[in-house]
Amino acid sequence: MEFERADQRKKIERFIQKMPSLSTTVGKVLEICSRTDASPNELNKVISLDPVLTGQVLKLINSAYYSLMNKITSLTRAITMLGMNTVKNMALSTAIIQSVAGSNKSKALPTTRFWVHSIGVGVSAKLLAIARGVPIQEREEFFIAGLLHDIGKVPFGDEYSQVLSIAGQEQRPLVDVEREFLGIDHQEVGELIAAKWKLSRAMTSCIGYHHDIELAEEDDRSLVAIVALANLYVNIHDIGFAGDLFPEYANADMLLSFAGLEWSDFTAISSKVEEEIQKAQIFLQV
Template sequence: MPPDSGTHRKQIEKFITRMPSLSTTVGKVMEICSRVDASPNELNKVISLDPVLTGQVLKLINSAYYSLVNKVTSLTRAITMLGLNTVKNMALSTAIIKTVSGVKKSRVLPVSKFWAHSISVGVSAKLLAQAKDIPVMEREEFFIGGLLHDLGKIPFGDEYAEVIRLAGDEQVPLIDVEREVLGIDHQEVGLMIAEKWKLNEALLQCIGFHHDPQLAGEGARRQTAFIALGNIYSNIYDIGYAGDLYPSERALEHLLELTGLNWQEFVTIRADIETEIEKAQIFLQI
């Protein structure tokens, strides 16, 4: 273990302790949406008490993304039309991006490029899942898992510049250098944040095992594997930037096997990815 690993770990733990928790409203939204018998009316009662979130839901349903002829002004109708999963994902993702942007530590990963990479991973995972006919509702979960997969890179300080430089010079996966130099990797750090924010089990697995999906719990292994593939895809095609320029080729072969995708299906999403990224950016700019 590197000599400074204990120091790095303590600094990161201290940073995470100081990070703000997600709002009570977002917690309640997630709680309601996790139930199979949840109704738009229940969600309406919680969201209507939060003027900002109410505005975001109405803005989303009336955005160019949905191209509706008549404007929707009823919150319950908006929730019904969007679906509980979309509302939950929007509430969670916008809250997390706002929180992270307020505490971003390292200057090594520019915020706009970092989120461009994260959006690309979410969109890629979703498109790859579509190629295997995975149901729409599940694919939305794949998007949010991809969007949040690199949360663990947020607390790293400027010492991360050396980690990224070494990974580039040696042309090796970034996570290997994190472990070697810092004694802790962004998956482990991401798990700490996800647990602090009480994210659901599937998201915990995606954040904590997207470089090792074979270690993820059985229920979330497939989703984690698709997000791992989306991550490699975004790095290969240089969409956004999260510091990992040399993903493992061996991992790519293993992931194609794990997801049941072939090489042709993997590269074919290129035709749709730009349009989907554009749509996702509208979703997140609300």
């Protein structure tokens, strides 16, 4: 390779340092929702102070993604209907997508196809969560975790094309080639970004361990496993592109076990994935 691994790590760290932080409003939203005694009224007050974010959240709520019967014009009503966790994740996802919009350094990962892949993983993770019987108020966490799982690939530069080429020629997992030739993989890069944005431990685990689930905290493994399964599904079906040309089939049984799912659950989502991806495109348009 034409570049030194140490230099590559420094470049990535500098890139992350220059990435915009999440807005003060989103930071307050995350802080409020992390408290067990937080009230919907507190969340409403914070988001309402940011007209742009309020508009984005209401646009998402009234999109086909949520398929509500009646139009919602009040943030208070939205929080009451969908719950604090769902509204928090709406605010978080829109803020993060906007923060990284146009930040993708590498021509190796076309932006549109990268986000189609990411949305596909988010949608698939949510469908698998439904199959698992996850309560409705917690399902959006799976979508957001899937949406953000590959965020660590954003800082890679054009040298990433060489990594993709080697992984393809040698038919090796992309994460292994990243470690060998870059000295860092997209999971570790993603953890650095998650730390900058002060994301939750569970969300950080999905970003940092979706290829190494056994390293995740035990309490987070079910969520991480479902995201990893969703990633496997999307790679098998060539939905978008994030560089993984050779899905890691060998891990499937282990992932299903950690996720508490069966093969039939994994295959059953195929009838809904495409439709849900189309609905979820709204997250890229707010």
